[in-house]
Amino acid sequence: REPRTIEPSFVSRGGERELAMLLGKDLTFFDDEGRLQPGAAAALPKVQGSTVTWRLREARWEDGRPVVSDDVKAGLALEQSPDAATGNYEVAQKVTAFRRIDDRRFSMQFHKPYADFQAPDVHGIVPAHAPPDPKKNPLGHARQPLSRGPFRLARWNPGDRAEFTVNPHWVGPQPLLDRIVVRFFPDVTGLLQ
Numbered sequence: 721r722e723p724r725t726i727e728p729s730f731v732s733r734g735g736e737r738e739l740a741m742l743l744g745k746d747l748t749f750f751d752d753e754g755r756l757q758p759g760a761a762a763a764l765p766k767v768q769g770s771t772v773t774w775r776l777r778e779a780r781w782e783d784g785r786p787v788v789s790d791d792v793k794a795g796l797a798l799e800q801s802p803d804a805a806t807g808n809y810e811v812a813q814k815v816t817a818f819r820r821i822d823d824r825r826f827s828m829q830f831h832k833p834y835a836d837f838q839a840p841d842v843h844g845i846v847p848a849h850a851p852p853d854p855k856k857n858p859l860g861h862a863r864q865p866l867s868r869g870p871f872r873l874a875r876w877n878p879g880d881r882a883e884f885t886v887n888p889h890w891v892g893p894q895p896l897l898d899r900i901v902v903r904f905f906p907d908v909t910g911l912l913q
Contacts, residue, residue, distance in 0.1 A: 795844030
């Protein structure tokens, strides 16, 4: 089915999350064997009491700007906003302070030690230079998000398909595919045609 949004901070359904992953990984992810691995983070975080310190992997938004700590701060502000319908609102309320250490390092202070401090979707990352405005669009840049992952959204034909092409500013391993086309079907009978 056609997703409501592919803005990573706003996705809630499995299919939406799969497409959002083309645009950038969470700070961490689970590998094929269920082990937690760094994604957008350069390593798993350091923890001291209720403070969690992260270091970002080198990455660039599709407009060429670097992904920096301020992008995580913008993601936290979005997730703490009662106007935004993000999937992480409840977790974001547990954060009492954000501290920028430098462009790629930051720490989060929780009210108290938090068991899921390094879960895959614990902190959103949005472009601080072009953050989603939930008052204008309750699903963020629903169908026009900036990518920091291996692919970028090239085209969205409502009711039909979304096309993704390689992000020219992607700094990771080159994707094996040049283009991904995702077809939308209003119901399962469309799969039989």
